[in-house]
Amino acid sequence: MIWLLIHLHRRVIWIWLALAAVMAAIVTALWLDTVSTQAAVVACMTRVTSSSNPSLAACSPAGGDALVWFTTVNHRIQWALIAVPLLMGVFMAAPLMGRELENRTHRLVWTQGITPMQWFASNLASILMFCFALTAVLLVAAGLWLSLASRITNDWAQFDLYPPVFLSYVAFAVSLGLAVATVVGRTVPAMAVTGLIWIAIRGATGILARPMLIPALVRRDMSAATAGRDWFLAPTYLDSSGHQMSEAQIDGLLQRWGGSGADPITLLQQHGIFMAGLYQPASRFWVFQSIETFIFVMLSVGCILVSIAWVRLRLTSE
Amino acid sequence: MVTRLNSQASESSDISIRTVGLSKNYGTTQALVDCDLEVPTGRFMALVGPNGAGKSTLLLMLIGLLKPTTGHILIAGLEPRQHRREVLNAVGFVAQDRPLYQALTVRETLEMGSKLNDTWDGEGMIARMEKLSIGLDTQVRRLSGGQQAQVSLSLALGKRPALLILDEPMASLDPLARHHFLAEVVAAADERRLTVIMSSHIIAELGRVCNYVAILERGHLVACGSIGEVIESLGARNLADYDPLGHGMTDLEQVVLWHLSRST
Numbered sequence: 001m002i003w004l005l006i007h008l009h010r011r012v013i014w015i016w017l018a019l020a021a022v023m024a025a026i027v028t029a030l031w032l033d034t035v036s037t038q039a040a041v042v043a044c045m046t047r048v049t050s051s052s053n054p055s056l057a058a059c060s061p062a063g064g065d066a067l068v069w070f071t072t073v074n075h076r077i078q079w080a081l082i083a084v085p086l087l088m089g090v091f092m093a094a095p096l097m098g099r100e101l102e103n104r105t106h107r108l109v110w111t112q113g114i115t116p117m118q119w120f121a122s123n124l125a126s127i128l129m130f131c132f133a134l135t136a137v138l139l140v141a142a143g144l145w146l147s148l149a150s151r152i153t154n155d156w157a158q159f160d161l162y163p164p165v166f167l168s169y170v171a172f173a174v175s176l177g178l179a180v181a182t183v184v185g186r187t188v189p190a191m192a193v194t195g196l197i198w199i200a201i202r203g204a205t206g207i208l209a210r211p212m213l214i215p216a217l218v219r220r221d222m223s224a225a226t227a228g229r230d231w232f233l234a235p236t237y238l239d240s241s242g243h244q245m246s247e248a249q250i251d252g253l254l255q256r257w258g259g260s261g262a263d264p265i266t267l268l269q270q271h272g273i274f275m276a277g278l279y280q281p282a283s284r285f286w287v288f289q290s291i292e293t294f295i296f297v298m299l300s301v302g303c304i305l306v307s308i309a310w311v312r313l314r315l316t317s318e
Numbered sequence: 319m320v321t322r323l324n325s326q327a328s329e330s331s332d333i334s335i336r337t338v339g340l341s342k343n344y345g346t347t348q349a350l351v352d353c354d355l356e357v358p359t360g361r362f363m364a365l366v367g368p369n370g371a372g373k374s375t376l377l378l379m380l381i382g383l384l385k386p387t388t389g390h391i392l393i394a395g396l397e398p399r400q401h402r403r404e405v406l407n408a409v410g411f412v413a414q415d416r417p418l419y420q421a422l423t424v425r426e427t428l429e430m431g432s433k434l435n436d437t438w439d440g441e442g443m444i445a446r447m448e449k450l451s452i453g454l455d456t457q458v459r460r461l462s463g464g465q466q467a468q469v470s471l472s473l474a475l476g477k478r479p480a481l482l483i484l485d486e487p488m489a490s491l492d493p494l495a496r497h498h499f500l501a502e503v504v505a506a507a508d509e510r511r512l513t514v515i516m517s518s519h520i521i522a523e524l525g526r527v528c529n530y531v532a533i534l535e536r537g538h539l540v541a542c543g544s545i546g547e548v549i550e551s552l553g554a555r556n557l558a559d560y561d562p563l564g565h566g567m568t569d570l571e572q573v574v575l576w577h578l579s580r581s582t
Contacts, residue, residue, distance in 0.1 A: 001433075003430075007426055007430075103417055104413065105417045105418070108413065108417045111381055111406060111413070112406070112430070112431060112435055112477070113435040113436055113477065115403070
């Protein structure tokens, strides 16, 4: 079965190998360029970022330009790498299964001494192994870049590129693509649905759920909350007894006390209400990695179970 | 010349296929109802009936690709879904539309057969392709419909099956390709002493080669047996009415027309 899959998809395999190689080469080249030609600026920015009172003025005039350049490149690399699992699900996994069902070639294989479960397991194992191998190549290059980025920016900013979560995103994208294609049975609709579901779930977990995986801590010193290796989430207000206050409560109080024309911050401080920062400490970084990896592994398992159930209960029993 | 006389049929009493009370429902639609079928070993059976009669449903259940709603199936004494591997080894199947991997060459397609099956007649299938002047290094997508049908047949025959099941294999083929295909099936069946089940709308051609018939109508098996037995059960005088113009219809054509006209 592996022989068949390689022969059937050799062109796609070569295209993906080439894409991964090019991508890894570009990231490595950017890392080499940054390390070799801008070593002094990087060293300065590293010192500045890790200080308790960061100020890029210390690295000026080159520091400002270098930071802008670094930030731009960093964002592009991140977005390119974050898109990889999505592309694998949409352009590799969904068509792999969708074309088989669309062209009814699954029935050809199922009558050639291969049972439906063997067929599905071979497809799943082959594409997962191939995607993990490609991801490993990309993660080696990403690791070089991360080693640099983590010195200049916060680790949390590169959260999505660390191997545990990144591999779980790949597993989810691939198993989602297979599951959707198995259920839909058509290539193009399966690709579209896979893309939409993946973006929705990744967006929901990365933007909405991640900050709340563990209740955030509160720090009275706002400047400390936004500096260092912690993940600053949002400003908040604390009353005199240290309890958090909602924005609605603050607005209500300001309206009640307003009218005197006083500065709102001063007004709040006069009544014992202070601004603080909600944050996730750096010590929780790997806990968050573990939680999010677990979530995506479970989602992947769910997709695989849906596929198996569909093959067993619908494709062979309908 | 594609001919197969009824008298040449094996008189073996071994039963290759037996179904008992076989039914299949798709939701509230009954695709096959209480089907009791026996096909003796060595027979060439035509499975005929109008569109939607349940022919493909029956064939897919015989090879274990569909689960019956009720009833039992035995292929050479084995239940297809419980002994999937053994049954797959014993059955060559050509599905409706003859699906093939279009990107593979003929040689790769045959190699696929050798990789996916426990037994494989590699040399025989390559020789077969050469005899039919089908280029081994030609991509399947570049073959004509008739050639693709022959490649599909090779995949079914290469595993050295005892039973060959063909689901509308000649649909969309031109008359010459149909003739060649049927000739190859008959030659293989004779040479390898195969039991063959072929569903088809092209009754005229089937009528010259089959010696056993099953007629399905709206999910019901309305007749099953050797052509002679079915004719006998109908009464010869009835059949003559169904070739009033003297077109030289085969017995199978007359039997099928008799049944179909009775139901309309």
